[in-house]
Amino acid sequence: NAGVTQTPKFQVLKTGQSMTLQCAQDMNHEYMSWYRQDPGMGLRLIHYSVGAGITDQGEVPNGYNVSRSTTEDFPLRLLSAAPSQTSVYFCASSYVGRSTEAFFGQGTRLTVV
């Protein structure tokens, strides 16, 4: 059972570079989301989607873009990386409209130098 798969696991970027963090799930979940986790701050919601073609902003969306062209995939794009985006990023998915848990990917540790 693959569940939620994130790639890459680690990444180092230079300031100003762009990149895409990949997230895929095989559970047919409508809801997918991206969080970042910084020391002492829990998980903060970046963007989320309740279905293909629908995305919305979370608490900290600036500097990030998302798209949802299929149910399975929800990539997160950093347009011009900044040191403040150094963090651990988690993708999560769940059903919509039911009280169910969210399933998490294993995380991507991103360092921007």
Added chain:
Amino acid sequence: EDKVVQSPLSLVVHEGDTVTLNCSYEVTNFRSLLWYKQEKKAPTFLFMLTSSGIEKKSGRLSSILDKKELFSILNITATQTGDSAVYLCAVRRSNDMRFGAGTRLTVKP
């Protein structure tokens, strides 16, 4: 502004102690409250609570929700070193899920 507040932020206990972790919330469109345990990597699911007053139990862990006073507690009895982790509280709203900052629990032998 919606918020989820956990306390304490960190806690150090000895094996065998009982601990209580707190989570209070102020959110619109509340659907459920979830507890996760996070060790080194991804959070792992512990409990989901949707109704007030119904205690959920799993071994030495239990949790209860008070929807009138807007809080939940997570109890761990007879703590073990393997319980050392960050415990995250999350509130599921209609369209998203918001987390608190977490409580870092350290259990010493």
